[in-house]
Amino acid sequence: MKLNTLFATLLAVGVGGWTLSTLAEDTVDIGNVKVTGQSLGNGLMVQEESAKGRSTVTKEAMDEMAPTANAIDKLKYTPGINVSSTDASGVSGTSFTMRGMNSDQVGVSSDGIPINDSGDYAVYANLLGDPENLGEVFVTQGSSEIDGPHIGSSGGNIGLVTLRPTKDFGVFVKQSVGSNSLNKSFARINTGDLNGFKTFVSASHTEGEKWRGKGTVRADRVEWNTLFEDGNGNSTNAIFKYSTQENYNYNTLSKAQFQKSGRGLDYAEIPIYNSSGKLTQYYKINRNPFENASATLTQRFQLRDDLALTIAPYYFWSNGGSFSGQSATGLSSTSDKAGNYDLSGLAYDTYYRPSWTESWRPGVNTKLKWDFNETHSIDVGYWYERARQRQTQPFISITENGTPEDIWGDYNSGNQLKDNNGATVQGRHQYTVTPAQKVWVQDMWTVTPDLTLTGGIAYQYVERDGNNLGSLYSAPEKRDARYHEFLPNFSARYQINEQNQAFYNVTRNMRTPPNYVLYNAGDSISLAPELSWNQELGWRFSQDDMLLSATLFHISYKDRQLSTTNADGDYEMLNVGSVVNKGLELEWSGLLPYNFNYYTSYTYTSAEQQDDVTTRNKELPTSGKQLANVPKNMLNASLGYDNKRYYGNVAAKYVGSYYGDLTNDQEISGRTTFDINAGVRLPVDKKILKSAAIRVSMLNVFDKEYLSSARTVVLNAAPVNGVSAATPYYNVGEERTAMVSFEASF
Template identity: 30%
Template sequence: MKRTHLSAAIAIACYMSMGVAMAQTASSDVTQTNQGNTNQRVNASSTSNTTTSNSTQRDVKQMAAVQVQAQSLSLGGGLMSVQTAPKAVSTITREAIEKASPGSNFTQLIGSIPGVNSATDDVTGLANGHYSMRGYDSSDIGMTVNGAPITDTGSYSVYATEYGDSENLGDITVLQGIPDIDMPDSGASGGHIGWATIDPSHQGGVDFTQSLGNNDYRRTFVRLNTGDLGPVRSWLSLSDNTANMWRGAGDLRVAKVDGKSVWTINDNNSVSASLQYSRQSNLEYDALSKAQVAQNGYFYNYNSTWIPLNNLSGSALKTAATNDENYYALHTNPYSSYMFSMDGEFKLADNLHLSVIPYYWYGNGGGSGGGLAQESTSPVDQYLYANADLNGDGSVTNSTKKNFSGGTVYSFSSAKTYRPGVIAKFNQDLGMDNSLEYGFWYERSRKTQADTYGLVDPLTGTVADIWGNSSYLVYPTSGLPQKFYQEYTNTELEKGFLTDNWTPNDYWTFTAGVSYLHANRNGFTYDYPGSTTGFDAQTSTTFNNNWNKFLPTAGIKFQLDERNQFFIGTGKTFRVPSNTVAMLDALVGVQNSNPEMSWNTDLGWRYYGDAISASADVYHSNYFNKQEAAFTEQGNEYYTTIPHMDMQGFNGEASYKFAPSWTVYTSYTYTQAKIKGGLDGGPGDANFAGGTGIYPTNGRTMPDTPRNIGNVSLSYDDSRLWATLNGRVTSSLYGDYMNTESVGGFTTFSFSAGYRFGDWDWLKKPYIKLNVDNLTDRHALSYVNSAQLLAKSGGALYPGLYSGSAPSYGLLQPRAYVITIGASFQ
């Protein structure tokens, strides 16, 4: 996870007031100033327009009537939007975001979108989130904020808690299968998610919200709006978020600073700047197996009681220290990060527009757990031995096999990332019927990773430094911190792209494009650095890998009339292997030369009527070389691949405004994600836990992929009073690749309601709202946290294969409520 200093974030945000921002709504300056030939090209942060940035002049006019009609409606209460791209796309608008629980992160907000499966450990939005699309897990999905990438440069993970207060989110767009080729993605085998922050208002003032909920949830949000300061307007926000964990001991604490500035240079040119900063010091929820839930109950988490070690010795001491490894205070998730980006929008000629987005992302932090170390007065470096009083008995006693002397230590796995990059894109009209979009993306990031052992108070279980910056367990000879591993990766990405959009008449649109992506990962990795004796001897290696691919896309749209459109789109995607793949394979001498690749095809229909609007598509994906962990005969982890997966299904959504204040929205997802062929779990046999053999997975369903997901929402809004009732049905999930263990499906309901009061003097737009999640207090295992090749419970069915351990799952939070009041002061 990630980190930086609050003072630095505020300083950068203040500097942003001299910068400029991006168009987000129909009333923003950038949209107003790009009239005529380039009206369709708002900017990269308007996510609902990312798929039409290269539309021709004819295409813009062709869709004008549909757009005007859609703006007069409220499609699904903001859960649905008009789309024009020849592929599957869905957008959540500001209207729906305003009514959601105020602490919601993007994984919760996209839960109703067809094709998306999302879940979270905590509905406050403070415990990140879990999501997948069409059978692709989150590490296979690209993501941008205001046009800049935020997927982790090494693992492609996204930690949703870090990004964006809901008051600042403008819209969120999901491309379920085929990312646009101009997007800064190096790890998107399937799909892309982009969200944008709102533009600063023209009126100065202060926006304030206060939220309270069960589990002592408290949230304060304040946003300062400068209003128009000549051609520049800005906002800067701060939120403080805390909550007790709903199961087990501990709490969640997150502070965020966001900002945005817009400078309108003239009618055709603008520049913007935005900042997203967060600092969190959360504890973690433990993912549980079905057996753990049955044995310890639904509300079990990590151990809430520390066993003091100072009066124990021998086997009793070792038992207590081992038990204390699971103490909740050792399982932390401290992280801070910031993303600073700018967006320049320039009209170079009547038919030529340029967008330039430079960005810089920084993160520092990680996750932790407990470890077991032994005391030793030996001057020889030995892994997990230390010349320190680890059990608090006042002396250092040499540990032996017969008489253990040691204690529990803090194992902190951290990462620090520096990530600068730039995206440049030209849009050129070649006439009424033809336009080109072309440009490049360049990024060079550095990432260091380490797992360091820190000291823990043996009497209380208090960690000396949860950030792992001091109080290390050290080697006696060198005096260096003891580490499980030390890694460094340098990643350089280069991408060029070109798209041609042709509309020969008012009915047909043809789109074709190609991008070329080149990636280099180089660096080194050390296991047990500094340890040269004992069972765990030091190993190390360097690596320098290159990958490159041409990625074509094509699409056809037929606009039958102002209401109906039909489309087909196809595209090739490519995922550069993660830094973990590169390092672990280098350590065991394996060259995994087949990175992930997909061919995704969408075939669909859209209808936008006066009261009813609908969208439906069927899709097919050929997914090759999905990377999965395996083990050598010596028990060393490396990465193998699932050679081929066949994924297909149906996505649909509909909105029905059956009365002036009443709307029904529904979406449905059918997903069939089948493995083709056997999965190589590594060489070996059933008698050795390292080599796991070939698993007969042909025809099996991918874990954590529900076959059916349904959403329905009934909403009322008369401009003063509003209320929404949502229902969601999720079918069962497999926990292992052999499909021997599954968890049942479940249904949840949520309710929200609010009242908007009238203005009173300097108090503007006061409101109150209530959000209730899991209305019926349903208990369920909601997602697969760690899928196994073969679940332990299914080992008897396949005696020739090693069954590993039990899959672990996330738990659905019981009923939770939040009450929020808010207003603007002008």
């Protein structure tokens, strides 16, 4: 574990008193959840009350899935979302699309803390924490929450809610082992109620070998949650989380590579040298070290019977990077194209050059809730964050055995290449400050006991201040941009009768352009934010042994942002016009005789581009084409058994075909995969041993070979109108994988 001064300081503060956590009701609006009796579909579906499309995966369901899967993996059967991970470890790469939106267009938060990257809104598996400590994971598939702390969400939100500490002392331990030497050790201690304070602290270690190619994955985590409640509606909840990892990357494959060499192709397993005798390719240079820490302190004050104030300051820090290129980076005395370094006398060599990012994100979310009278409840809130991000590309020497001298690219560390003046040579050197704020007001009007109307408006203002400090390829330059919009929302929920409920909502969302626009070539700085209107019309049916929901959705957004290269090979951001996503989501779950249960979900998504794209002064025929990486059809179905001692389920997942390019020239076939989960809850005396279980999971039972999702989307995969073809690259679906876990509570 690579500890640093920041981690040591945060841990000391946490031990001294507060740590990080939030109350479920004080995270971004999680809605109301009713669970009566046995959860349906093994907890994959619960009765929802929000006036919007929403799905919740309960702790019961998460416990019965693959033991090392992360929070996003746990959503793999949820309607509207298509999840793909590079392996089953839970700490390697994870990507998803939701209703035609990429993961970097969807807001993701953990206990109210935004965990999308503040620059490009990417979501990384190492930021998701230990799933053993989650009480639920919820998804609002189309409409971002009015109080959501996001600047990059065109639609939808995923929320992770941490378990509360228990009132009784207890110890929980879990050991998981699986294919490819995968193993995870997890332990959590609850202190119980100590003068009103309840705390848990946990630690975990995960490691394993890559399932294709050579290399390992490894991660260590520490989490702490303290809760104080005075019994009068006042509470303080603090959570701290730290994670560090040192992974080897998986290579992406083109369709041609996959068809020729199969799914096992990866980075070179033996060193490859160029004609100068310098290393160019070797899996040991394709590394991904990363560490992050987060803390939040959520305080709820019941000022009067009808007035409550919530204040939730937070802090997020991350430091890490990755090198996933196909060859080491060459450097010599003639490599300085921008004149920022003195490289005279530097002999040609190749280097490990990770793309490195360090982020600091302090912020605060506040909300005042006023129950004005019996029919009106008014919420007023304010969110502020000042994110700072430093992005570099240092050059680190490669040893004779092909390993970098140091895989960590910490800023200006001593093992990085310096020029003749002592300056660290950088392939990029950028520092971005992003102050963001949002003020909002919302009124929930209970018109009748059966009809509730909610209306609100938010004003969001985002600044991007970029300082290009100069690199091998660019001269020093400062740029800035400002973005601001009013974002209204309206929803209606009508309880037709005890079993039937209807809802409608419309929400406007904004996605601020990524920080790349401050540094890319051309007129990227003038790129407008993505603006979307999200509409949903839905119906829910519920009874004791069955839940059913159906949602129609329509998302229209303009000024879609896409990163590409110009004729000179420089990166630039393009506005590729308007897109309309529309479709249907169905979800059905229930109980059957003899302790059997079922769950199924279906999603149809049409993600149609409305405009042709102009690139390099030439027009590409994209109008009317499906967005890349968006399957039109997805179907999930599971049949389970649970008699409170033994459980088991078989789950099938169908994902339809999708494209790797905007012109729809390269199609990837659909696939159907099967998973099996089973377990036994062991009889215990309840005195010392409170509970114990053995759980078994097998993923991709029939060992289906497939490309799971597009990692690199291109404009056109075949020559069109004089524009040369580009090559999309894809993530590869994992082979059949088995795991078993042993757990016990004391």
